[in-house]
Amino acid sequence: MTLLVAVIPLLAHHSFSAEYDIDKPVTITGTLTKLEWVNPHGWIYVDVKGADGKVVNWAVEFGGPNALLRRGVRKTDFPLGVELVVKGYRAKNGTPTVNGTSVKFPDGRNLYTGSSGPGAPED
Amino acid sequence: MLRLRLRKILPMKRTMRVKMLLTLPLLAGLLPGQAAKTADGQPDMQGFWAAEVGGTYSLVNPRRGGGRLREQLLEREGKKAPIKQSRITDPADGQIPYQPWARARQQEIQANIDRPAKQEYIDPQARCLPDGPIRSIFWSAYQILQFPGYVVFVYEQNHPYRIIPLDGRPHPSQDVKLWMGDSRGHWEGNTLVVDVANNNSKSRLDNEGDFASDKLHIVERYTFVDAKTMEYQATLEDPSVYTRPWTIQARMLRTHLKDPKYEQWEDACHEGEKNADASLQSAQNGGN
């Protein structure tokens, strides 16, 4: 008989359908302008150039930073100005806000993201 | 496999089977967990633990966090969200025995959680309010610390804590209502029995509107089965909301074992919380 050991992921704080729209998946490419390495959900901000040439600053929500901290990842590992490709779901309130499910760096690193939802390693 | 075998040897309701399994080793006088004791003679259950089936979305249909969004995504892929058996073992139908007005209220909250146009429909957990004794134990791993005359639970997410004196002192006046309730404990063999009064019940019991009033009284039993396993049982009583007392049962397992140097770190919450107001705004603006 194998003894089970519980592996508890960081479970979601709230009902995502209240804020994000599953029918609005989005991919954006932009440069990193700011990092908020906070609980319960961290935020990264990226400047995205639209088709019309205008730059819009997008807010991307990701999971609490403790899991990253425990893996030795630090805020300083992400230099401002680096280009990122972000996938996620758009906020229902129409603002340029995304619940991020993946964030890719030019060197191929993938910052795990997703406060909850498929793709986050803890799922 | 073990569960199937047990069901054949002991063909009875799960609650009866659990009770029997817990008693037999006691009768035999062998309880492996009895080996370790604290300096003041308590069975030593210190360390990190977590519910075998975690998640505070629902008591009746427990599944992992992510709730509706995750379920919708899985449904799109033609998969079913993995929903586990009700945590409620008494009454036998696994449902909370609400009075009719309370059932209506629970359903009203449930209908509005995806589109919370009023403050009362925002899950208090989304506001980082302390989860209360029942909800906390399913939301994250927790640390048990023991000291002479005290057992302390510290939950990982948002780190609410419960300091449980074992000296039999009375609860404060019931006019004092606390988010985490007020706990008094004592040991019965390998079982920690905790009496929880002074509950403000404001954190509700899960994300789909299950609730109690501030008349709620809980009796918890943490039975240390072996070095890595605990059986948790909680009986909830609130004559202003329910028609009778009801009971939750869940298995707890040690966790973070792969990392013997694991430390509980700060997990501040409301300072950085922005989502609750955003979802309220979205719902009030008619967001679909």
Place this chain on the structure above:
Amino acid sequence: MRRLFLLFALVPVLAWSQAALPRTADGKPNLSGIWQVMTTADWDIQDHQARPDAPAGLGVVEGGEIPYQPWALAKKKDNFEKRASADPLTKCYLPGVPRITYTPLPFQILQAEKQVSIFYQYAHAVRFIFANGSKHPEGHIDWWLGDSRGEWQGDTLAVDVIHFNDQTWFDRAGNFHSEELHVVERYTLSDADHIRYEATIEDPKVFTRPWKMSLLLYRHKEPNIQLLEHECYGFDYEKYYP
């Protein structure tokens, strides 16, 4: 002859005051208990008169002066003017270290050999002081209460605290720091019911040199004393639940 007599007279006095300290099984002074300050440092860590938002009190800063760099002194004065809304405690944010020690609320220390746990009534704050020889995790981490590593130096628990964000104030008067804050706390049981608490502050971004706060912690001795709750960020939302 008289000197010898005095010497012998002192020995039992010294022995008595040493014996009066409660100790744990491993011989360390036992800090366990429920404690609270009587100082008004939470309002202002320096000498201050009564204000509409603060009782008068003598300060806890050794030497009285806080050695701000010139730009920082100007910022402190600006903080003071805006304190009614700018004090992070008005939003019930975690108070940082050492302010969490001297809020006007009790806290409970529960001491084990390798870890001293402190549970604060303020917003269910918890600090684990790891006293197992481990080092701080690699930096920098933005925590409200920092990372605490402790060791016993004789009968004093010395606690090294780093990894702070720059969001907390030392008091309501607007005394502040940067994320480079480094605090060394010292907890010394002066007798069974009093802890002498010292906090050395170092922050090369804000101050010209290290400086120190010094205050007393008093043991709560009421029968059945226990912590209650102070979930201040819930006050605005309580009415909507359950």
